[in-house]
Amino acid sequence: MFRKFYLLYGFLTLGTAAFGQYHGWSLDTVNQLKNVPKSVRDNPGSYRSVYSGYHHYTGGK
Amino acid sequence: MSAGAPPLSGPPKPQAKGLNCPKCGAAITLHSFGQAVTVVCGSCHSILDAKDPNLAILQQFEAAIREVKPLIPLGTRGKLRGTDYEVIGFQRRSTVVEGITYYWHEYVLFNPYKGIRYLSEYNGHWNDISICKTLPTTEFGGAAIANYLGETYKHFQSADANTDFVLGEFPWQVRVGEQAAVTDYVHPPRVLSSEKLDKEVTWSIGEYMYGREIWEAFKLPGDPPEATGVYENQPSPVTINVTGIWLAFAAFTVFLLALMAGFDMRAKKEPVLHQTYQYNRADSKGESSFVTDVFELTGHPSTVEVKTFAPLSNHWMYLNYALINQDTGQAWDFGREVSYYSGYDSDGSWTEGKQNDAVVIPSVPAGHYYLRVEPEADPSLPNISYTVDVTHDVPVFGIYGIAFLALLVPVVIISFRAYTFERSRWSESDHPPMELSSFSTSSGDDE
Numbered sequence: 001m002f003r004k005f006y007l008l009y010g011f012l013t014l015g016t017a018a019f020g021q022y023h024g025w026s027l028d029t030v031n032q033l034k035n036v037p038k039s040v041r042d043n044p045g046s047y048r049s050v051y052s053g054y055h056h057y058t059g060g061k
Numbered sequence: 062m063s064a065g066a067p068p069l070s071g072p073p074k075p076q077a078k079g080l081n082c083p084k085c086g087a088a089i090t091l092h093s094f095g096q097a098v099t100v101v102c103g104s105c106h107s108i109l110d111a112k113d114p115n116l117a118i119l120q121q122f123e124a125a126i127r128e129v130k131p132l133i134p135l136g137t138r139g140k141l142r143g144t145d146y147e148v149i150g151f152q153r154r155s156t157v158v159e160g161i162t163y164y165w166h167e168y169v170l171f172n173p174y175k176g177i178r179y180l181s182e183y184n185g186h187w188n189d190i191s192i193c194k195t196l197p198t199t200e201f202g203g204a205a206i207a208n209y210l211g212e213t214y215k216h217f218q219s220a221d222a223n224t225d226f227v228l229g230e231f232p233w234q235v236r237v238g239e240q241a242a243v244t245d246y247v248h249p250p251r252v253l254s255s256e257k258l259d260k261e262v263t264w265s266i267g268e269y270m271y272g273r274e275i276w277e278a279f280k281l282p283g284d285p286p287e288a289t290g291v292y293e294n295q296p297s298p299v300t301i302n303v304t305g306i307w308l309a310f311a312a313f314t315v316f317l318l319a320l321m322a323g324f325d326m327r328a329k330k331e332p333v334l335h336q337t338y339q340y341n342r343a344d345s346k347g348e349s350s351f352v353t354d355v356f357e358l359t360g361h362p363s364t365v366e367v368k369t370f371a372p373l374s375n376h377w378m379y380l381n382y383a384l385i386n387q388d389t390g391q392a393w394d395f396g397r398e399v400s401y402y403s404g405y406d407s408d409g410s411w412t413e414g415k416q417n418d419a420v421v422i423p424s425v426p427a428g429h430y431y432l433r434v435e436p437e438a439d440p441s442l443p444n445i446s447y448t449v450d451v452t453h454d455v456p457v458f459g460i461y462g463i464a465f466l467a468l469l470v471p472v473v474i475i476s477f478r479a480y481t482f483e484r485s486r487w488s489e490s491d492h493p494p495m496e497l498s499s500f501s502t503s504s505g506d507d508e
Contacts, residue, residue, distance in 0.1 A: 002300075006309055007309060010468055013313070014316055016464070017320060017461060017464040021324045024424040025423050025460060026421040026422060027460070030423070032391070032394075033393075036392040037390065038390065041387060044351055045348040047350070049382075
């Protein structure tokens with residue numbers, strides 16, 4: 001029973017990997033937005049990234 | 062035998078023979094007729110010669126202080142594997158291993174047309190046992206094995222078995238205190254046992270049974286005692302061929318590698334933007350954000366990789382990115398940090414971070430895009446040039462890594478379960494796990 005389950009599971013896993021690869025899945029996280037105004041092209045400062053003001057690492061050991 | 066018990070199946074019903082114990086006078090009923098060689102008085106526990114019309118006393122033993130109550134009372138009838146049997150005898154046996162005494166119980170079952178068979182019970186583990194019809198063969202090479210009816214049995218344990226307590230009828234000359242050399246070979250769920258008493262060797266074959274099966278067969282009240290530990294021929298809960306599952310895993314891994322190679326060859330990996338920019342702290346006092354040239358992405362929705370390279374040393378740089386579709390207004394907003402630190406301390410030289418960074422944006426449809434870039438940097442960094450590369454349709458190898466793990470985890474879990482079960486089984490044997498070379502379940506396939 002488990003063998004059949006594993007075979008099915010394996011093919012589903014491979015299928016999912018192939019589907020994801022074809023459709024451009026990624027492991028990185030980005031924030032998706034809609035309806036960004038066209039004016040941003042001419043006035044980049046009119047857009048504010050959600051990541052602005054991020055507390056940056058000041059580094060070093 | 063209870064008065065209301067149903068008759069055993071088969072031709073004309075034999076009549077039980079009523080006798081009296083010559084020692085205490087208690088009534089004794091012989092159920093197995095010619096098959097009984099000895100019978101034990103249920104009252105005074107004298108062992109009597111069942112072949113003697115006067116029931117000559119063969120042995121007397123003091124049972125009062127070590128009375129053992131059978132889990133299946135004598136006289137109980139039940140249907141075991143399709144055949145009616147009556148419990149006619151019971152004995153408790155023991156063996157001493159490394160100073161510890163282990164006890165188990167054996168029941169004699171009788172059917173007038175099928176003859177005698179046995180049940181054994183140890184710590185809630187049961188075996189349905191019958192005498193071998195042909196003589197098994199044994200080999201004593203590297204690992205002792207026995208062959209019976211085409212199956213190979215591995216040597217499990219050899220020990221001396223003592224008879225401590227007897228009750229009812231027995232098809233042999235039973236004696237309390239007698240000692241037999243017992244050797245067990247296993248091929249779960251079966252166990253092949255040889256029992257040597259004086260010069261006589263008896264081979265029997267047993268098959269593991271669960272307590273609930275016995276309780277159902279004999280319609281016993283309550284619940285069977287819970288099985289503790291792993292018994293020598295107990296079937297593994299992992300009822301699959303572990304080697305077969307590993308082979309399936311290997312095949313899937315090959316498929317996965319083929320898939321990876323195929324998608325890697327098919328991926329366009331098309332560079333759509335390559336620009337070097339200058340970051341000046343003086344300039345950043347005002348608006349630091351800017352946009353790149355427009356680039357076109359074609360084909361089905363696919364990945365877009367944005368790579369940043371900045372030759373930093375003991376500084377950081379942070380870039381607020383937005384990939385914007387100039388036609389639809391759809392945008393992917395993300396922030397990336399590039400930082401690189403190095404130094405030297407009492408542990409030696411060290412480095413931290415990298416001068417480059419890459420991010421893959423998922424499922425970006427075709428269209429005309431540009432990047433909005435808003436750089437920030439370490440206040441102590443006066444100026445630096447950095448490079449931004451955008452590549453369309455790149456493979457994401459992490460997906461294959463996740464798929465690989467997804468394929469591996471169930472196999473590892475199953476193998477671990479099989480291994481720990483077999484380890485528990487063999488830890489009770491003459492061949493403890495340190496000598497265990499493999500953990501093949503040997504309990505058959507899953508079909």
